[in-house]
Amino acid sequence: MSKPVIPALAAALALGLGLTACGSGSGSGSDSASGGGGDDGTLVVGATAVPAGEVLSYIKKDLAAKNGLDLQVQEFTDYVLPNTALQEGSLDANLYQNEPYLDDFNKAKGTDLVPVVKAYLPPMGVYSKTVQDVTKLADGATVAVPNDTTNEGRALKLLASKGVITLKEGAGTTASPADIAKNPKNLRFKELEPAQLPRSLDDVAAAVINNNYAQDAGLSPAEDAILLESAKNNPYANLLAVKKGNEDDPRVEKLAKLLTSPEVRKFIEDKYQGSVLPVTSG
Known part of the structure; x- marks a missing residue:
């Protein structure tokens, strides 16, 4: 999914992050997001490029505005920095990880990130x-x-x-x-x-x-x-996550609803042809 970025690896090491789930790299903003969007109503969401970034880009282009959501996507090339950025507040939410990984990350790093809704299954x-x-x-x-x-x-x-x-x-x-x-x-x-x-x-x-x-x-x-992997009883669906206490943010609720909408389901089915499987409920 990602293309390693050497400077970002150094940044991750400097943060002392030993838990590297997806690779070596740093955030590379697909939008010019520099922080959480709470002040201006923009929801800043961190994601890896495929499929999370593509799904979010579809929502931003085709669904967000007419549903009253100002969405900004910031892409990352690893699985660590999107969580640290979320914990520190430079992101409002992220989409890329499954619940076992999130639980392990919280335990290892002392973070308090929580799932909001399951969006799709990217089978290993x-x-x-x-x-x-x-x-x-x-x-x-x-x-x-x-x-x-x-x-x-x-x-x-x-x-x-x-x-x-x-x-x-x-x-x-x-x-x-x-x-x-x-x-x-x-x-x-x-x-x-x-x-x-x-x-x-x-x-x-x-x-x-x-x-x-x-x-x-x-x-x-x-x-x-x-x-x-089979989709049956699979615990590894990727989920929208936020810092604990932000689950009821109206912007987050709007995005959660869109992620499980019929439109997004059709986008996933048409684009990925079985390589990514939609999830219709949290």
Whole structure:
């Protein structure tokens, strides 16, 4: 989804943010937003480019004005800075993360960010240039996975859903390779920054890649993934989040309603053709 920006990585490191869920980078405003919009009525929302930024851009262009919403979108190239900016008040809301990641971030960073509404599901997938079936991975093959807590757990659960590995009983959303109970193919796991995973495909047998980075790299999750998450009982829908206490902000409520509107559902279905799945309720 994102294209790494070296100066922003330095900024993130300077902030002491070790939890890098999406890659290395900084905010790169798609609008000239420099802070929260509470004073002038503008709602400033942080997002990664795909699909969050595209969904918000559609709302801004086609739906916001006629629904009385002044919307400004600020794009980021990682999963850390949109939350720190939201906590510090330079954003009014953000759209890019799932609830397990948000919960883990709050716990690790002492933030108090809360979900407002689920907007869509960007299914995680397994990709490979060498096999067409994840169960056909060779003995001892190397599989690249995200190196942050919740995305790594998500990746391992996806592999376990096809019996490639078995996780220990009780392994939750923060599962790691240490929680693998059975590994019949003796797979080796290479932990990488999520943004680097598409580039790793030439060097590993398979990679489990976040939806946004897969699409940024020109991959179609619906067509190219050799294993794709199911929408059924999936806890990883991306959500609109705000700082606690701002859930009832009228601007936030307007955006939440638009995100789950029939118009946005149709936009998602038409544009992503199964690579991103709409969510119709929170």
